Amino acid sequence: MDERARHLLKSLIEQHIAKGVPVGSRQLARDAGLNISPATVRNVMADLEDEGYLISPHTSAGRIPTHVGYRFFVDALLRVVPLSAESNRLLIHRIGFRAPDAEQVLHAATGILSELTHMAGFVRVPRRATRILRHVDFIALHEREVLAIFVTDKGDVENRVIRTEQPFGAAELAQAAHCFNATYGGRPLQDVIHNLQRDLQQSRHEMDRILRSAMELGEEMLEEDQQRMLIEGEFQWLDLPELAGSERLRELLAAVRQKRDLVHLLDESMRGSEVRLFIGEESGYAPLSDCSVVSAPYSVDGEVVGVLGVIGPMRMPYQQIIPLVDGTAQLLGRALSQSG
Numbered sequence: 001m002d003e004r005a006r007h008l009l010k011s012l013i014e015q016h017i018a019k020g021v022p023v024g025s026r027q028l029a030r031d032a033g034l035n036i037s038p039a040t041v042r043n044v045m046a047d048l049e050d051e052g053y054l055i056s057p058h059t060s061a062g063r064i065p066t067h068v069g070y071r072f073f074v075d076a077l078l079r080v081v082p083l084s085a086e087s088n089r090l091l092i093h094r095i096g097f098r099a100p101d102a103e104q105v106l107h108a109a110t111g112i113l114s115e116l117t118h119m120a121g122f123v124r125v126p127r128r129a130t131r132i133l134r135h136v137d138f139i140a141l142h143e144r145e146v147l148a149i150f151v152t153d154k155g156d157v158e159n160r161v162i163r164t165e166q167p168f169g170a171a172e173l174a175q176a177a178h179c180f181n182a183t184y185g186g187r188p189l190q191d192v193i194h195n196l197q198r199d200l201q202q203s204r205h206e207m208d209r210i211l212r213s214a215m216e217l218g219e220e221m222l223e224e225d226q227q228r229m230l231i232e233g234e235f236q237w238l239d240l241p242e243l244a245g246s247e248r249l250r251e252l253l254a255a256v257r258q259k260r261d262l263v264h265l266l267d268e269s270m271r272g273s274e275v276r277l278f279i280g281e282e283s284g285y286a287p288l289s290d291c292s293v294v295s296a297p298y299s300v301d302g303e304v305v306g307v308l309g310v311i312g313p314m315r316m317p318y319q320q321i322i323p324l325v326d327g328t329a330q331l332l333g334r335a336l337s338q339s340g
Contacts (some may be wrong), residue, residue, distance in 0.1 A: 001072075008032055008044050009053060010077040013065050017315050020241055021064030067280025068290070070314050074277060083323040095331050102155075102336055106230055109308055109332045112230060117321060119312030120256075121334075124266040126305035127227035133192050135181045136267065138173040146173060152189060229263050231256055234311075242290055242313045245276025251287040252311075261285055269295040269307045275326050280314050294321050296329035300336045310330060 002011070011032040012023045025041040032041070045063055048054045053069035056062070065073065094112045095105060106123050113121030130155035139147040146162045168176075183199075184192045234256050243249040255262055265283055269276045278293040288311070295309030309325050310316075 004034065004036075005044050005048060006077060007034060008041060009048055009065075009069065010073065012045075012054070012063065013069060013073045013077075016064050017317055020315060022057055022064050022210035027062070065314070067282060067314060070279045071282070074318055075281070078319055080322050081319050083327045087324060088327060091328055091331050095335050105332065105335045107232075109328055110230045110232045113308065113310055113325070114236065116324060117241075117310050117312065117316075118233075118236050119279070119307070119310045119316070120231055120234040120236060121310050122229060122231040122262075122266070123265065123308040123339055124270070124306045125230060126300070126336075133185055133189055135185055135256055136177055138168075138177045138180075140168060140170055140173055143167045229259055229266065231311075237312075240313050242315065248287065248290050252291070255285075255287040265293070266295065266307050266309075269293075269309070270297050271306055273297060273304070275313070275322050277322075292316055292318075294318070294325050296325045298329040298333040298336070300333055303337075318334075 012028055015023045015027070015031065025038045025045060028045070029036060029038040029041040029243075045054060048069070049056065052066060053072060055061040055066050057064055091112060094108050096108075104145060106125060110121045110123045112139060113119075115121075134151045134153050136151070137147075137149040140147070141147050141161065144164050144167055146164060147159055147167060148162055149157065149159045151157050184196065189193070234253060237243050237249055243252070262285075265278065265285055265288075275294065275296045277315060278288065278295075280292065281289050283291075283293060290313065291311055292314045293309060293311050294316075295307050297304045297307045299305065308329055310321060312321075
């Protein structure tokens with residue numbers, strides 16, 4: 001792409017981001033600052049349309065960028081601005097470097113992203129499959145009811161009431177917990193479930209009912225783990241002219257409720273160490289074909305544990321959104337490290 005075409009494409013995309021309407025050749029000729037005629041601009045725009053960078057939504061209504069145009073803009077034409085001092089102060093105030101509760105920190109990060117961008121902010125909650133089982137406790141509640149408690153190295157606590165066919169005393173339950181912890185404690189939760197399934201196939205003791213229920217509790221933790229995503233501000237999409245009242249908006253809201261495919265997309269973002277963008281059709285997920293996802297992984301104690309970002313229209317101010325998402329991810333990682 002020659003320099004004139006690059007300049008006109010950049011100017012057109014910036015105008016469309018700012019105003020949200022198709023950009024015509026007369027307006028572009030007037031505002032691009034190249035001192036060229038509208039006819040020349042029309043020719044360049046026609047070439048850019050033929051190459052897939054622009055599209056005409058309506059006859060004689062000007063042009064808007066395609067996802068290909070936005071991708072070229074982000075990769076080759078965009079100049080990212082540093083995170084403003086005001087935004088940085090607000091992030092520190094809302095997220096902080098210390099917090100007593102990790103869940104509060106995650107909600108704060110999601111909320112501030114939505115508030116500052118007027119889009120939907122999201123956080124992929126740290127996955128627990130690789131977390132280490134610290135210990136299991138079995139506590140007698142009534143004659144034939146036992147409370148099983150799972151505790152991981154990161155402080156996750158899950159419990160379940162188990163009903164048994166015969167009563168178990170406190171000493172028996174303490175011995176069962178001791179054996180369980182001696183055999184499976186200190187291992188990743190995923191390995192605990194796998195090994196426990198194998199071991200239970202070889203035994204039919206009544207105590208196995210308790211162990212099997214404990215295994216099912218662990219499996220529920222992992223199943224829940226597949227859906228652990230916080231998202232706030234999705235109803236701000238109602239104010240976007242690109243989505244308001246459209247079938248695409250209904251699909252997007254349904255995708256947020258269902259979460260599974262969104263979580264899979266976010267997990268893809270965790271594979272790198274930098275900000276990632278999925279623009280329009282690049283996500284491969286139909287409800288997001290008119291949207292962009294800007295995401296960044298966050299790390300706790302040097303390990304990538306999750307990803308956060310925003311979902312909004314392709315027509316978003318990328319030069320501001322990218323440093324905001326990146327800065328929030330770094331601050332969230334530090335806050336979670338401090339909160340333990």
